[in-house]
Amino acid sequence: MAIHGIQARARRQIASGPRFTTVKMTSRGGIQITLTTTFSDNAEAGARALPGYVDEVIEGLSTAEKTLPCKLFYDERGSGLFDQICELDEYYVTRTENALMGAHAGEMAEAIGPGCLLIEYGAGSSTKIRSLLDHLRDPAAFVPVDISGEHLVRAADELKASYPDVEINPLVADFTGSFDVPAPLIEPARSVVYFPGSTIGNFAPGDASKLLKTIAERVGLGGGLLIGVDLDKDPDVLHAAYNDRKGVTAAFNLNLLVRLNREAGADFNLSCFTHRAAYNPESSRIEMRLYSDRRQTAQIAGHRFDFDMGESILTEYSHKYTIESFGRIAAEAGFQTRQVWTDADGLFSVQYLELD
Numbered sequence: 001m002a003i004h005g006i007q008a009r010a011r012r013q014i015a016s017g018p019r020f021t022t023v024k025m026t027s028r029g030g031i032q033i034t035l036t037t038t039f040s041d042n043a044e045a046g047a048r049a050l051p052g053y054v055d056e057v058i059e060g061l062s063t064a065e066k067t068l069p070c071k072l073f074y075d076e077r078g079s080g081l082f083d084q085i086c087e088l089d090e091y092y093v094t095r096t097e098n099a100l101m102g103a104h105a106g107e108m109a110e111a112i113g114p115g116c117l118l119i120e121y122g123a124g125s126s127t128k129i130r131s132l133l134d135h136l137r138d139p140a141a142f143v144p145v146d147i148s149g150e151h152l153v154r155a156a157d158e159l160k161a162s163y164p165d166v167e168i169n170p171l172v173a174d175f176t177g178s179f180d181v182p183a184p185l186i187e188p189a190r191s192v193v194y195f196p197g198s199t200i201g202n203f204a205p206g207d208a209s210k211l212l213k214t215i216a217e218r219v220g221l222g223g224g225l226l227i228g229v230d231l232d233k234d235p236d237v238l239h240a241a242y243n244d245r246k247g248v249t250a251a252f253n254l255n256l257l258v259r260l261n262r263e264a265g266a267d268f269n270l271s272c273f274t275h276r277a278a279y280n281p282e283s284s285r286i287e288m289r290l291y292s293d294r295r296q297t298a299q300i301a302g303h304r305f306d307f308d309m310g311e312s313i314l315t316e317y318s319h320k321y322t323i324e325s326f327g328r329i330a331a332e333a334g335f336q337t338r339q340v341w342t343d344a345d346g347l348f349s350v351q352y353l354e355l356d
């Protein structure tokens with residue numbers, strides 16, 4: 001399919017927009033009358049306070065190369081779109097990591113040991129943790145952490161139904177900030193962070209190392225980190241994975257602007273931005289951007305941003321590592337690599353690290 005066809009499909013996917021459903025109960029007989037009205041996104045946002053992330057957005061759009069924080073991808077719709085990406089043929093990441101978890105979760109559980117407090121960073125739909133929970137011996141508790149609240153709570157409810165004997169305490173938080181993990185009822189033998197999905201790849205190496213340091217502080221001496229790390233590979237494979245034929249990644253990327261229009265009263269013209277992801281071999285990373293199809297202006301919270309034709313907004317990095325290059329970043333944070341599991345094609349790795 002031509003790129004324009006893909007983008008058009010992506011736009012149709014996101015144009016379904018918010019609808020407000022008013023449910024009225026009559027005083028007699030409890031009959032429900034449902035009125036459905038579609039409001040303009042901007043009118044709705046104008047009536048509300050601006051979300052807390054707006055300063056960060058304005059700062060990012062004010063730099064020489066315009067950027068937006070990738071954590072903003074994950075509103076309710078963005079999390080759903082990410083789940084669709086995980087199902088794509090081209091997106092080897094989830095398929096390969098799932099297979100590694102399925103094949104080696106017993107060894108991972110053995111490395112972690114009994115009685116741990118397990119904290120998952122960026123838990124999303126909490127699917128990969130199931131392999132581990134099937135093998136862990138007497139975990140003290142499981143704390144899935146995610147910024148996408150509704151999605152997290154729904155996934156945690158499903159997990160609680162599957163693992164009624166495990167204490168599960170979902171926590172809506174930004175893992176780049178400070179947050180307290182609820183103490184489990186049982187005293188844990190150690191703390192271990194599980195960080196799948198190669199979400200660490202979204203951080204430039206210096207920031208990744210800083211984030212790993214905060215994880216090191218959280219788990220303390222004797223604590224561990226089980227982390228999914230995507231490996232460097234054929235750029236064609238990477239290009240296909242981040243520019244899928246169905247346009248789901250394009251919809252995911254554009255949803256960021258949809259969210260800003262809806263929640264922050266911005267006025268990005270959605271039909272004038274195009275998704276594209278390219279591999280940067282010097283930095284070993286995929287760079288995902290939204291390109292302005294014309295000269296245009298967008299405003300958000302009283303700030304005006306001019307776009308030249310072809311100018312882009314950088315929305316996400318996805319760094320690719322070798323076992324050695326990731327080991328160096330982990331070592332800067334004080335972690336030692338204990339065990340590494342990879343697939344036969346060397347696409348992806350799951351690594352167990354400990355603090356000495």
Ligand SMILES: C[S@@+](CC[C@H](N)C(=O)[O-])C[C@H]1O[C@@H](n2cnc3c(N)ncnc32)[C@H](O)[C@@H]1O
Nearest residue numbers: 071074122123124146147148173174175196197
């Ligand atoms: C690439 S997805 C991975 C999801 C899932 N762990 C997996 O492996 O398929 C990244 C996840 O991290 C969450 N996330 C991204 N940035 C975050 C942040 N700063 N704080 C908390 N959660 C974040 C997103 O909401 C999303 O669920």
